[in-house]
Amino acid sequence: MALIVQKFGGTSVGNVERIQHVATQVAKSVSEGNQVVVAVSAMSGETNRLTALAQEMQSRPSKREMDVLLTTGEQVTIALLSMALQERGCPAISYTGWQVPITTDNVHSKARIEKIDGEKILAQVAQGKVVVVAGFQGVTTDGDITTLGRGGSDTTAVALAAALNADECQIYTDVDGVYTTDPRVVPEAKRLERVTYDEMLELASLGAKVLQIRSVEFASKYNVPLRVLSSMKEGGGTLITTEDNFKDNDMEKPLISGIAFSRDEAKLMILGVPDKPGVAYQILGPISDANIEIDMIIQNQGVDGNTDFTFTVSRNDMEPAFEILEGIATQLGAREVLSDDTIVKISMVGVGMKSHSGIASTMFKTLAENDINIQMIGTTEIKISVVIDEPSLELAVQSLHEAFELDK
Amino acid sequence: MALIVQKFGGTSVGNVERIQHVATQVAKSVSEGNQVVVAVSAMSGETNRLTALAQEMQSRPSKREMDVLLTTGEQVTIALLSMALQERGCPAISYTGWQVPITTDNVHSKARIEKIDGEKILAQVAQGKVVVVAGFQGVTTDGDITTLGRGGSDTTAVALAAALNADECQIYTDVDGVYTTDPRVVPEAKRLERVTYDEMLELASLGAKVLQIRSVEFASKYNVPLRVLSSMKEGGGTLITTEDNFKDNDMEKPLISGIAFSRDEAKLMILGVPDKPGVAYQILGPISDANIEIDMIIQNQGVDGNTDFTFTVSRNDMEPAFEILEGIATQLGAREVLSDDTIVKISMVGVGMKSHSGIASTMFKTLAENDINIQMIGTTEIKISVVIDEPSLELAVQSLHEAFELDK
Structure with missing residues (x-):
């Protein structure tokens, strides 16, 4: 019982x-x-x-x-x-x-x-x-x-x-489980039988809004097996559990569990910043102080002793962040501040990445074959995120879904 | 404070x-x-x-x-x-x-x-x-x-x-106090400045439905001064308190506080019942067993060794009570069972009755002067109730209100 x-x-x-x-x-x-x-x-x-x-x-x-x-x-x-x-x-x-x-x-x-x-x-x-x-x-x-x-x-x-x-x-x-990606973008998206807590956290924070993040964290902390089911439709739903529970059938475990994406992304760039210690804090500190959450950050070192900073925020935060950056740019003697809210973020999530290489290169190759330019790249242990142009979103998700055989 | x-x-x-x-x-x-x-x-x-x-x-x-x-x-x-x-x-x-x-x-x-x-x-x-x-x-x-x-x-x-x-x-x-009687029947009805708990209980149970009886009993038990006020209209309302609080100005205390009445009354009569000990219980027991509440009771002893019983119940209870009575009548060899739901009860309430005589006779005289026949009479220490024909209700209440100068 x-x-x-x-x-x-x-x-x-x-x-x-x-x-x-x-x-x-x-x-x-x-x-x-x-x-x-x-x-x-x-x-x-x-x-x-x-x-x-x-x-x-x-x-x-x-x-x-x-x-x-x-x-x-x-x-x-x-x-x-x-x-x-x-x-x-x-x-x-x-x-x-x-x-x-x-x-x-x-x-x-x-x-x-x-x-x-x-x-x-x-x-x-x-x-x-x-x-x-x-x-x-x-x-x-x-x-x-x-x-x-x-x-x-x-x-x-x-x-x-x-x-x-x-x-x-x-x-x-009102959904019958967690899917490999949003079925509105990829009709072939498949319901996942199981995902790990960590994968679910990455999928949830990236837009697969099935469960509250906090409850997944809680479940993970106390090791409570969590199942997402539809109250309208019969079916086993998706079980969210520890990685340990996958060990038995590790062979069957796919490298990638799902592809999350977010349209609520905007990019800010501050170009030609004199490259000195502490400059990152001088730029990003005031942004955080204004309660603006920064997601991805890239710093490119230039050849002329200058450096470029690029980071992403929610679209709502782009304007206030831009104004703060302009002040900082004047202060630091930076060359230019740019912003772009026509970008999106796509993330491939899977615990399988830990033990398998080659996922990033397959991802980049697939995007290249579809003429989709990668603007930013970020990785964690179980996630690879890329920032691309918004118009390429559907094509990118669909081709990645196919390339990683998530519909199988 | x-x-x-x-x-x-x-x-x-x-x-x-x-x-x-x-x-x-x-x-x-x-x-x-x-x-x-x-x-x-x-x-x-x-x-x-x-x-x-x-x-x-x-x-x-x-x-x-x-x-x-x-x-x-x-x-x-x-x-x-x-x-x-x-x-x-x-x-x-x-x-x-x-x-x-x-x-x-x-x-x-x-x-x-x-x-x-x-x-x-x-x-x-x-x-x-x-x-x-x-x-x-x-x-x-x-x-x-x-x-x-x-x-x-x-x-x-x-x-x-x-x-x-x-x-x-x-x-x-939604009313601004307790009145000497229902203002819809007597437009000259006056708001009472104060009444005693006992008076309020009699007035409430008789139809002046301003307060829950239980809360008045509770207030009386714990001696909590209770005031009824309007939430819409300014004014001091009516204070309900102990009799002790009236002692100081006893002279001003009217004999009668108010006139309550109830239309929800029906009369049942069982006539020509052999007058033997226990006959009252034989008649009223089965009525009570049927959860019918009996209000006033009268027994008239006849000259021929028989007796007549009359009692009142709520109008809803008249039919079931009548059926029970018919069974009893057969059993006891009574002559006849009658019912009447065109009666009403009028009650004059006032602690002043305790110390003043002549209130009943003034009441009966007033009703007689107006050609209103009294069918039943009942009294308590602070109340006199009469049962009369329903069509006489307004005239009776109005003339009593005037006779006892409740509009003054």
Whole structure:
């Protein structure tokens, strides 16, 4: 008998029919012999409705009171889902965050879980009940209600799975798993049976927005097997787990798991900077101070004692970064500042890279064969990213997907 | 500096504008030098909306889960009202029932308050904050969420006032106080400055539905001065307090405080019953067993060894009571069973009756002068009730109101 934590998000419980559908699904898991703990979000739309009410009350709504207000959303869902389960002959009981309790720090609106006491839940599970827990919420040691921030229900589910030592944490979403790339760009994209936590983190941060990064980190830290499934469509989804679990069938493990890409990229260049120690900090320090996140960085040393810096930021940050750079350029006596927001980033992700060479060269060769110019290159242990012109995005992803036989 | 508990019901917090209006009113009380604790209900309509959702989930919704569901209603209100107060520069903090905590027994949907711990509230009040408490809800010692039943926010307010040893408990409603009678029947009806708990209980149970009976009983038990006020209209409302508080100006205290009446009355008669010991029980026992509440009872002894029984019930209960009576009549060999649902009950209420005679005779004289026939009479220490024909209701109430100079 396996103990499973299942998480259903706002869309999955968005109306009466959806909640009934979830109840049927949970009841099925139980009838298959599993012990089930469910974490749910507020019904979709509810958070926006409550936020709108708050904004009519207070120009900058109190974060403490906002947490009191928003946590009613999941409280409604846990009660309704418990009722729907009982109606299906499946004993069920609801718990709010404070009832569990899920203890957090006191940072309202983005609290962090400090401790989950699994005792009450496990006692109910042992009695044959499904325990329906409110996601996204917790309580401080002083008894104040907190929220984990938007989308925090994933984190609740993973933290519950860790605390209860569950066999698996299943995240039900509107997609049926993690794909080799975006099927809207490559119709042949295939669902991955499994990926490692590290791969998932690279894929998620690069735009495959299936899971919250934080919950994947959490799952990785506590070694909780995580499965992404569709709440609408049957299927095994994608299992996210440690690399160890791949050892058995390493031969079958593909070199590359997936291709992520991001259109929200802009490039800034500061050219002809006198090449002295500390110049990188003088350029990038003020950018960071303005809370602009820098992604890739390249420095080209010139022959004339000057150097060129190129780095990428989100498109929204390009203008403010450009203004800061112009000030710096004057200060440092740099030649020119340029910006370009017609670039994209493509990343190939795979733990197989660790032990296999030649992936980068295959990637570059494939792009060259398609006349796609690489503007920047960045690598990590399990990822190679390139920056290219936006119009080449589709062709690049499609040809790489084919070259690495991800459709096989 | 007075400590006041103010209660606002669902209509008073029914939308954004109403909540803002309540916030302005509470802030005014604070600016007048009072310490204020507020108890609020769910926004009107919210309970019905949630109940409808529950009914779609489960044919007979679980009472435990129903309490989890419904208590979100007040939780939304406390957060919004706290925000609105803060926006007015009035420091405020919200507490749910479990946060106070308001400890109840574990009878879901109609729990009784066992204990209120006032410590947290008083600490916040001492810091100059308005504390906004969710009405209608509590928590068991096991940490389960409970509700006090519909309209239970009045009880929360009175219980809070008792626990905090508040100077006054103010119940804001859609009427501006307790009247000498229904102003729709007697336009000259006057608002009472004060009534005693006992009078209020008689007036409330007889149809002047301003306050929950239970909260008046509670206030009486703990000697909490209770004031009924309008949340829309300025004015001192009606103070409900002990008889002791009237002693000082007993001379001014009217004999009669008010005239209550009820149209929901039906009369049943069983005639020609052999007059033997135990016959009253034989007749009324089966009626009570059928959960039919009997109000007034009269027994007339006949000359022929037979007796007639007359009693009143709610109009809804007349048919079932009639059927039961017919069975009994056959059994006992009674002559006839009659019913009449065109009757009403009028009750004159006043603690002054205790020390003054002649009130009943003035009442009967007034009715006689207006050709109104009295069918039944019942009295308590502070009340005289008569049953008359429904068509005479308005004339009777108007003429009694005038005869006892209640409009003066």
